[in-house]
Amino acid sequence: MTTNPFPVAIVGAGPTGVTAATLLGQYGIECLLLDRWTDVYPQPRAVHLDDEICRILARLGVYEDFVAISRPANGLRLLDSHMRLLAEFRRDTACSEHGYAKANMFDQPDLEAVLRSNLGRYRSVTLRGNSEVVGMARNGDLTTVVFADRATGEQHRVTARYVLGCDGANSVVRAAIGSTMRDLKFEQRWLVVDIATVAELNQWEGVHQVCDPIRAATYMRIGATRYRWEFRLLPHESAADYSDIAALQPLIAPWTGRVLADQLTLIRVAEYTFRAQLADQWRSDNIFLLGDAAHLTPPFIGQGMGAGLRDAMNLSWKLAGVLAGTLPASALDTYETERKPHARTMILLARTIGTAMTAGGRPGEVLRRAIAPRLRHVPGLKSKIVDGATPALSHTDLVLKPYLPLQLAGTLCPNPELDGRRFDAVVRGRFAVVTAQRPSDAQRRDLEQRGAVVVTAGRGSDLDTWLQSRRATVAIVRPDHTVMWAGRDLHTLSARLPTFVVGDHAPTPTNAQGRPQ
């Protein structure tokens, strides 16, 4: 290791840490990524990412690889204990306003392998496996990170200006900054089962949630020959009771039907305690928490891994801008203010679905039958469950919301095709000025000198329709695709646009799909 101090040290090379490292690498920021294992963690875990997260994968340059290992899904069905349909929430499997299928199923180790292999393209990122962080100390503006080489036992020290704790639910970084997890009051023991088979199960191709106060269950196809089930465990049960296909047969039979047991291969069976938790503090000085270190969600809406990638996307451009001296240090204050309420909303939504699936005993069944078909009219559930969209970010210095209802600031800009390339591939990690007004040459020059890409929203185009939907004609879109401000004139826009020029290190050019060329 030659660089000391590193601008950024990242603890944990799971999906969140690798995403942060890749995004920083695209801006040419040097970072050290430490992980306690040498390879990707082989156990299957997350299985779902939405279309908003596909935009992040495209930005990383791995979307085509993701397509090869994933499978679009039709959405979410709620079933009763007799497998009768209570409610169905369909997802667009072709192309949403973000440019991708709305629900995508996959096996986490496959995705992590893709992310790791892509990371090798960024020379400013050093990945050091077998390195377990054992301590951290503040040292003026720097942080000293102490880690042990797990092969030799030898201890090493590195210093870094910023440290990102992406080290999961049992985060050492979280403990080091004195942050604690706040319980959002959901805890259930579930059995998680992964099975491979070449036999066709002929089920609806989406997520099946069985609402049953005794034996709630989830089923989904996650690959050509891979299936995931989750079953709530009874108080006296453990994973040891379900260690082979024969023992699992009574649970999986509603989906496997006539498929013979010897056609099913058990990949793993494990017990998980599903929890809802949020760290009380996501930052201390120049140390930040991301991913499961900052939040834990029950999996009922498939938003666990995506939350970590959203954290990485939110923080990395701000960090790159501050390190390059083009953004004020206060930009970093917006990370927790923006991400924490968003993460909380998604966790509470997952908790609501989990509770709806399991609560109320047998009388609850009657209630569910009455309520489920009307769920789409419950305001809190509408966005993610019905429309498949996530909430707007809160007001900060980088999300400027006037006191008006229905506004674009804080929401994601759509990602339409512009002359054969997607919006994100044109903008490539910079600020965008989306305008239905024609800027003068001098205005355009000024905006571009400040690092922005000017995108014209031609009359009747997707971007024009989007602006008009909130009575706007111009918008500032941040490098993480979030609208910073939207309004009606370019002069006001210009006064609000931050200068964002990160060295010569603009993200790698990408093709139409957002893949680096």
Ligand SMILES: O=C(O)CCc1cccc(O)c1
């Ligand atoms: O909202 C959707 O379309 C899928 C939600 C989902 C994904 C993965 C697991 C799960 O329990 C729900």
